[in-house]
Amino acid sequence: MILKINCDECDARKINEDNYKDYEEITINTDELIVDDRSKAILNKLPFNIHADEVVSGEDYSRENQLTVNGIYEINENTKVEEGTNLCVNGYIKIYPGTEETIAKYGRISVNGYILMPKSIEALFPMKNLSLNGITKVYPDGYVLLSNEYKIDKYFPLRAEQGMGYYSAKCMYDFDAETDFAKLLEKNVRFNTEKVYIRKNHLESALPLFNIEAEIVEIPEECAVLMADGETLNEHIVSTYGKKLFIIGDIVIGNETGNALASIEQLIVDGEVKIDKKNLERFNEIGASCNKLVVTEGLVLCDRAIMTIDKKMLDDHEEGVKVCDCALVKIDKDIPADIISKRLKISDCAKVNCSPEQKTAVELVSTDVALISSAAGSSMGSAFGDLVGKITDRIFDNDFSGGASGNGDVKYINADYYEL
Numbered sequence: 262m263i264l265k266i267n268c269d270e271c272d273a274r275k276i277n278e279d280n281y282k283d284y285e286e287i288t289i290n291t292d293e294l295i296v297d298d299r300s301k302a303i304l305n306k307l308p309f310n311i312h313a314d315e316v317v318s319g320e321d322y323s324r325e326n327q328l329t330v331n332g333i334y335e336i337n338e339n340t341k342v343e344e345g346t347n348l349c350v351n352g353y354i355k356i357y358p359g360t361e362e363t364i365a366k367y368g369r370i371s372v373n374g375y376i377l378m379p380k381s382i383e384a385l386f387p388m389k390n391l392s393l394n395g396i397t398k399v400y401p402d403g404y405v406l407l408s409n410e411y412k413i414d415k416y417f418p419l420r421a422e423q424g425m426g427y428y429s430a431k432c433m434y435d436f437d438a439e440t441d442f443a444k445l446l447e448k449n450v451r452f453n454t455e456k457v458y459i460r461k462n463h464l465e466s467a468l469p470l471f472n473i474e475a476e477i478v479e480i481p482e483e484c485a486v487l488m489a490d491g492e493t494l495n496e497h498i499v500s501t502y503g504k505k506l507f508i509i510g511d512i513v514i515g516n517e518t519g520n521a522l523a524s525i526e527q528l529i530v531d532g533e534v535k536i537d538k539k540n541l542e543r544f545n546e547i548g549a550s551c552n553k554l555v556v557t558e559g560l561v562l563c564d565r566a567i568m569t570i571d572k573k574m575l576d577d578h579e580e581g582v583k584v585c586d587c588a589l590v591k592i593d594k595d596i597p598a599d600i601i602s603k604r605l606k607i608s609d610c611a612k613v614n615c616s617p618e619q620k621t622a623v624e625l626v627s628t629d630v631a632l633i634s635s636a637a638g639s640s641m642g643s644a645f646g647d648l649v650g651k652i653t654d655r656i657f658d659n660d661f662s663g664g665a666s667g668n669g670d671v672k673y674i675n676a677d678y679y680e681l
Contacts, residue, residue, distance in 0.1 A: 263671045266290070268679040269329075270349075271313070273300040276681040281307050291679075293317060293349065293371065300681070315371055315392045335365060336360050342367065350374065353395075356382055358402055364388075377406075377430055401453055404428040410509075411454075412436045418444040422513065426451040434458035434509060435467065436486055442466040458486065458509060458531070478531060480507045489532065491564075497520045508532065514540050515561065516580075525549075535561070559604075560582060572596045575604045585609050598622035 264287045271291040276613060281287060287309045296304065301318075304311070328342075329349045334633045337357040342348075345368040356378040357363070360428035364370075364385060370393040378386070379402045379517045379523060386397060400406065404426035410427040415437040418424040421427070426450075430609040433454045443466050456476040459467050464479070473475075480486055485502035489510035492498075495518060498506075505527040514522055514536040522543050538558045559581035562568055572595055575582060583606040584590055593614040607613060612632045620635040652666055 264288070264673060264674070266674045266676075268674070268676040269293070270678045271484060272293065272678070272680045274450070275381060276300050278303050278305050278307065281681075284308065286310065289313070292351075292373065314373065314390055314394055317369070344368075345401065346468060347371075355406065357406075358382065373597075379404075398430055400428040400430075404451075404453060407433075410434070411618060413440060415441070417438045418442070418448070421445060421450045423449055424449045426453065428452075429454040432456040432458065432509070433471075434486055434488075435460045435463055435480060438462075438482065443469065445470055458507075481505070481527070481529070484529065489530075494518050494521050496524075499524055511535075513561075514544065516540075516559070518648060519543075528649065537561075563587070567591065569593070570596070570605065572600070574602050578604065581606065583608070588612070589614065592616075592619060592623065594619070601626060 262284050264281070264284050266287070267287045267292050268289075270293045271289055272295045273293060275590065276295045285306065285308065289309065289311045291312070292314045294311060296316060296318055297346040314395040321482055326343065326345055331350075332352040334348070334350045334352070335355045335357070338359055340360070340363050342363060344366050346366065347369045348367050349371045351373045353374040354370075354372055354376045356376065358379045358381050359383065359466070364382075367390065368596060369390045370388070373394045373468055375395040376386070376393065376397045378397065378399055380399055381402050383397075383399050386596045387393070401673055405428065407429045409429060409431040411427075411433045413433055413435055414418045418441045427450065428450075429493040431454070433452060433456075433459055438460060440463065440514045442463055446466065447470060450470060452470050452475075453472045454475055456478065457467075457471050458478045458480050460480045460482055462482045466479075468477070484505045486506040486507045486509065487498070487513045489508050491511050491513060493513045493515055499521050504525050506525065506529070508528070508530045510530075511531060511533040512535075514534060516539060518537070519540055521542050525547060526539050528544075528547060528549035530549070532551065533553040533555060534544075534549075534553045538556055539621075541556060544665060551599065560574070560578045561583045565587045566585055567589045569591045569679070570582065570584065571593045576597060581604045585608045587610045590613045591611050592601070592605075592613065596619065598619050598621065605626050607623070607625075607627040607630060609629045610627075610631075612634060613627060613630055614625055617635040620633060623633055635643055
């Protein structure tokens with residue numbers, strides 16, 4: 262019997278050796294493992310294989326004094342925190358000047374991401390009670406914190422304060438051709454960022470405003486600028502921004518994007534482009550450029566909690582269907598195995614449900630899939646389907662074959678917090 266535990270936080274201090282002695286192998290994947298001297302001895306004795314970002318030792322650790330944040334956490338002059346609070350942030354911490362006393366109140370700070378802090382606070386780091394899986398970024402004191410990717414539009418010179426500094430952690434971009442950078446120079450405004458996108462005709466007036474180490478990227482004067490995060494290029498984008506585009510971030514040019522791409526005259530992408538093979542000729546024809554080009558073929562379906570594949574989908578796409586980065590993939594049982602072999606590709610998915618007759622074909626077309634299940638009538642499939650994509654405290658007690666190295670049955674536990 263094999264046990265696999267996946268959780269954000271695992272507390273081993275109350276472990277009972279008798280509950281785990283019959284397992285051949287026990288794997289724990291966790292952000293934080295809490296132990297004491299007694300539990301350490303038991304963990305070393307039993308066949309535990311532990312992958313933890315952080316191991317915390319302490320008899321007095323309490324969840325009641327634990328604050329976990331997924332996203333952005335701010336420490337400013339108005340932050341109220343109890344003495345000894347343990348802070349865990351999955352994202353980033355934004356620290357403001359004059360908060361030294363507040364920071365000292367935290368018992369422990371754990372960050373998966375990065376810490377943004379003013380220069381005056383930098384001397385406090387690294388702290389003894391800090392665990393950081395990421396980086397720190399320092400901004401000048403007295404600067405206003407803007408969004409991480411900030412748009413400088415034509416209204417900014419009117420709104421900017423005299424002699425003020427403005428900071429953006431990632432980048433700033435020159436959105437409007439009419440932006441008056443000369444006015445910003447008159448106001449003695451200063452910018453600080455890692456990367457700045459500036460229109461070619463604004464270079465002379467804008468560059469003196471920025472920190473000398475900022476990376477400069479030129480934007481052609483005639484291009485409209487937009488931020489993207491994996492969006493699909495479509496006709497709405499073209500009608501809104503025009504036929505000459507400078508895109509910051511990643512985009513998808515799918516099979517259905519042909520009409521939009523046909524009307525584009527100029528395309529520059531500072532990021533990755535995933536493009537359907539059918540559109541590659543037009544992409545090259547207009548001299549489009551990007552940092553990375555990934556050519557795909559057929560229908561691509563990614564980043565879904567639950568994805569159902571039916572026979573009509575495969576029949577309608579002779580060029581194939583690719584499914585990736587999904588938590589659960591359900592394959593309708595009426596799809597013949599030979600059609601699956603010819604037209605379906607699955608990668609980087611947590612679980613695939615199929616019929617016993619389809620399982621061999623599904624295994625052949627799958628890469629980096631944690632579990633391919635063909636357990637007919639099992640209640641676990643429906644339970645997983647209902648809960649997939651969420652972090653839960655439920656333990657799946659149903660056993661199923663096909664676990665690690667085929668060494669027998671495997672039990673999975675997926676939880677936010679789990680106590681051994």
